[in-house]
Amino acid sequence: MSTKVHSNVEVPAGVHLPIYMDNHATSPLDPRVLEAMMPYFTNKFGNAASRNHSFGWEAEQAVETAREQIAKLIGATAKEIIFTSGATESNNLAIKGIAEMYRERGNHIITQVTEHKAVLDTCKRLEKYGYRVTYLPVKADGLIDMEDLRRAMDDKTILVSIMAANNEIGVLQPIAEIGKLCHEKGVIFHTDAVQAVGKVPIDIIADNIDVLSLSGHKIYGPKGVGALYVRRRNPRVQIAAQIDGGGHERGMRSGTLNVPGIVGLGKACEIAREEMATESAYLTGLRDRLKAKLESELDYVHVNGSMEHRLPGNLNMSFVYVEGESLLMGINDVAVSSGSACTSATLEPSYVLKALGLGDDVAHSSIRFGLGRFNTQAEVDYVAAKVIDIVKKLRQLSPLYEMVLEGIDLTKIQWAAH
């Protein structure tokens, strides 16, 4: 038998390999962003905190422009934007800073199980310091149940931290409803909006968001820069600084500002705001095309998480009876991610997919496609053809697929777990 995994899918004209389709991990820098940043690496090198000369004023002016660009994207005011090194720092600062500041009011924090580790591990650390944390479950579609949230709140609840969009399955949580409930109960609402900002409309007033984390490199901006929105009115939210020093950023985050990075983040937000509507429609079209192609050619595939409440560029699919890492190996000219244990540092399959109630076997078979601004229809067509080809070949190799086709119920087999 001459089973070959090696693929012979033709590369269409205009498609250059490797193809990047992992835009939830990071996104390429938009050339317009780079152009805006360039002067601040060279001639305009001033420290934004230097108050006594033009170098400093120039840098400060650039920072304030960026603050306005970011604020405008989420409906905030410039004074409510704090610069950080990225979303991990923003999440740490928000959660730890609020926990510390409101300790006398209460010690209870509510989050949910599919949050990024920057939120989950921050909450775990706070548990060591005497805080109580409720980790809400998610439904099979990846969304939290609003009733669960309502029930979890008590008179000691100071903070609810629920992400806007999930990094693996792209599922959008009902943040406007969550914000409304939090404000009714007088609880601060923080959202990790790293994946959502610039992709779907977010308005801190309409959505009742008090604190919001965002990052540059997920929106075609630079790495190493992020921001935290902190509400100043109705209610005014206070945050205890976690980094002490020169008192930058209204005392909430000391440290000389990363001016080129901040300029880049600002420009990235400006572009995102101007192009969100067209880009969102474009990416939804590409995503649905990819999904339709895969579903028409392959059996035993399913989408993980809600399709209705989802980021435009996200598709997370399980190709059941094929292990994710072996699939990645077959499509090695396409950059995507897998929820397979073999691709993770911990050798555990994705906790996000497990939280949806999927078996480990389905999590092992999952691939996350993250479409972005620079992907093309020709790339989607190539990726679809390649995935279909490799999945079919690997299924010829899969004892599980063969058994299922023979009508064997895999759940009835006594597997020797190892």
Place this chain on the structure above:
Amino acid sequence: MAYSDKVIDHYNNPRNVGQLDKASTEVGTGLVGAPECGDVMRLQIRVNPETQVIEEAKFKTFGCGSAIASSSLATEWIKGRTVDDALAIKNTDIVKELSLPPVKIHCSVLAEDAIRAAIGDWKKKNGAAETADAATVTAAH
């Protein structure tokens, strides 16, 4: 993760993929691993009853590239060996041949288990004494 050329070769051109008639008394079947763990190997052998030589070996594997390569290599190595000779193959031999990194050693262990399970099944069918010993190996992984 960077794979060795040999792993890539086995992945791209897996040897001896397929199945043998598991009802035949000459055929031994080993099914090891579990879907939840992300790897399942089925290794089958057809043994010449006169010579005890493994004349045919087939596999199918659900698993990562290293798991596919380990089982593909295992079928290559056991073909033409006697049953007793095949039992001498150790997972460490597979690790060495494929240059598997530490996180992939379990793939080689599973391949060794698959060989033992297939031979155990064949022995059971043919009333040999060592049955119990070989059958317990699969669960010990």
